[in-house]
Amino acid sequence: MLTHTPENQRLVDLLARVAHEDHEAFKQLYQLTSAHLYGVALRYLRSRSTADEILQEAFINVWQQAGSYASTLSTPMTWLISVVRNKALDHLRKFKNESEHTDSYDDGEISRPDGIAEHADPHELFDAATEAIALNRCVAQLDATQRQSLALAFYNGLSHSELAEHLRVPLGTAKAWVRRGLERLRKCLESHQQSLAGEAR
Structure with missing residues (x-):
């Protein structure tokens, strides 16, 4: 019991x-x-x-x-x-x-x-955990092509040309996927920060 x-x-x-x-x-x-x-x-x-x-x-x-x-x-x-x-x-x-x-x-x-x-003190660790949670949530909201492009570019270190070759798409398309993915991530994370600031008031 x-x-x-x-x-x-x-x-x-x-x-x-x-x-x-x-x-x-x-x-x-x-x-x-x-x-x-x-x-x-x-x-x-x-x-x-x-x-x-x-x-x-x-x-x-x-x-x-x-x-x-x-x-x-x-x-x-x-x-x-x-x-x-x-x-x-x-x-x-x-x-x-x-x-x-x-x-x-x-x-x-x-x-x-x-x-x-x-x-690091508990407050720093909590902030880091919160930021990681926000990033994971924002990444999950990306289109599959944007998510894959960012993962290959930033975790595997592929250049735009290598990314285009790997995904078998034109160079301009690969660049657009990365650019749009980063823009969506930025807006999502900014929105998260604003919501946290609102909760703190």
Whole structure:
């Protein structure tokens, strides 16, 4: 039988609000649970910078999957810990055969992605997670051709001409897809920032 405490019920309510994309509820959930969840990540990964990264990724998953939480099956913290644990184990599996990466983690030499400094405070990590969520949502709204073009250009480093050859389209078409995709991303992210500013007032 699950333990029903005021603390558990508060987290249940916050997760329900997060499932409806309530940014304030997400912020409160983060503030209430991030310190404990960071400790969980650190126990698995033994690296502060990597634990910070995994915690950020876990909270992005929480934002996206909060609707799948079932209060009849587990307490909120048990569910949140499972999200962090799964992320940490995925990370360990990915790099277990790459000893040079492991050595770097032990030495604390891996740089933080997205400009986040090692030992960043919870507010910085929350802001980074929120920005990543907004970017993922905006990318999902792009046309398939725009999304693919931007991924190839920025993640694979293809030039416009290489992109056109890869996608078998005229050079002008490839350039247009990238340009329009970037413009839509910019407008979407600006709209997100404006909505956050409105909530802060």
